[in-house]
Amino acid sequence: MITVTGARKNYGSFAALDDVSLDIPSGSLTALLGPSGSGKSTLLRSIAGLESLDGGTVHIAGEDVTTVTPQKRDIGFVFQHYAAFKHMTVRENVAFGLKIRKRPKPEIEKKVNELLEIVGLGGFQSRYPAQLSGGQRQRMALARALAVDPRVLLLDEPFGALDAKVRTDLRTWLRRLHDEVHVTTVLVTHDQEEALDVADRIAVMNQGRIEQVGTPEELYDRPSNTFVMSFLGTVSKLNGQLVRPHDIRLGRQPELALAQHEGTAETLGITRATVERVVHLGFEVRVELRNEATGEPFSAQVTRGDAHALGLAAGETVYARATRAPQLDAVPVT
């Protein structure tokens, strides 16, 4: 369990962390999600001890580590650009922490081989980092961090430098790895899809503060403010209200935009809209519309089947209604 209380960090006049408090439960995989400059990396590096706080405390497993050096925090850290020891082989890289701890040679050898099997690099022991792909280097870095049996594993945008395909593969792999080794893990990312995919808890950060903490479902379905809502997933604005595009129901006649037994077209606020463009995105279809009353553009997401059944085409008039819209605190979208 990691507890951060009242953390502050300033770079000149810029507040990277502005009174941040966060609990990270043991064994969880928590994502710190936010745009660049939101303070998520600073928070992670403060937990690691690579950054010293101007105020506040960090506890790891009940122990106050605020002034403890990174060497003594018992952590594993993975960097975005791997930080591979280039002059060492894969074996030497992974063995580094164990050698520093002066473990007996056979134990080191055994542990390194085990870990390399787990991360899928068995047989790569004698390669140099330069002979590995980006994804392999990052898995080696993970093995290196895990070798010392850290209390917490901290990952700073670990997949940020990899291309899209490798990134999705690796995060699925990371999720499975976490299910196996159960080490408390904190992952920094600016990619909402990545956070929703791997994390069991997400802390959304913005301008040095934490906006909301919760499970992916909670954050997605019940965002507490407009920032969280628009940062996690797509949003559309219908009659001044933020809604998820897939929560907009479309119909050819006003009545068809209703779900059963919910009221009348008048009480439910059905909007007449003109279809401007229909974009096919595989299974989903994005319909770009214009509100006929206000002239405001908005978009809805429907399935391929629904789009086909409705026979949507540019220039036609449809009726739209938001089926659900979360209650949000007013926070300006930045």
Added chain:
Amino acid sequence: MNVSLPVKISLRTIALGYLFVLLLVPIGVILYRTFENGIGAFAESISTPAAISALNLSLLIVAIVVPVNVVFGIVVALALVRGRFPGRRLLQAVVDLPFAVSPIVVGVALIMLWGANGWFGAVESLGFKVIFGLPGMVIATIFVTLPFVVREVEPVLYEIGEEQEQAAATLGADTWQTFWRITLPAIRWGLTYGVVLTVARALGEFGAVIMVSSGFPGVSQTLTLLVHARYIDDHNTFGAYSAATLLMAIAVIVLLLMTLLDRKRSTEE
């Protein structure tokens, strides 16, 4: 760039001709004059007591200067790349000073500082002879070779960044362990180049050293001073050529070592 064939050929001819006249001809002349009387005469000329002593002195100076410059160079390069302190820019400029100052000026400055009437001249009365002794020659050589290690290590330090060191720290390595196991291996090629340049310059330094050396054959003559003395004072041109060839041979060996190390590096990376 697209150039016609005749232009291409004439450009190459000019470039090669330039190198030939400026570099190869002088070296060729020296080699020819050295060996025109056979290898025996050359061997004899470089094994006189004065020549052996000069060779030993040159190597001794190198052996003192290189470790000093390595330690100083790494510390200064680290300070310049990682340090955030007032005066960093000034230090940056000061490091290049030896490139800008003529070696003979260095020699004069050292005499004014360490000579019998200089600011630090008092050390001579304590029996520690700097000027016209080995310390003076070492100090002069350090002065002129000071930037090499710094300037070769600095860009490598920039390039590797701090992440590897931070990674080592999170894995439990203390500052000293991180330096020996991560930083030093990472900068070793820059350091190697710096050392090679230092060796070459230390062997070849003349202007600063002649000012602070008493120049006695067999006592305080380096190889370059020997070349000079044989040619100017003794009118022993053949002896001068032989000593120059010896000097060149050492430089070539250093160069070859560097090329070999370079090849090892390219297979490693």
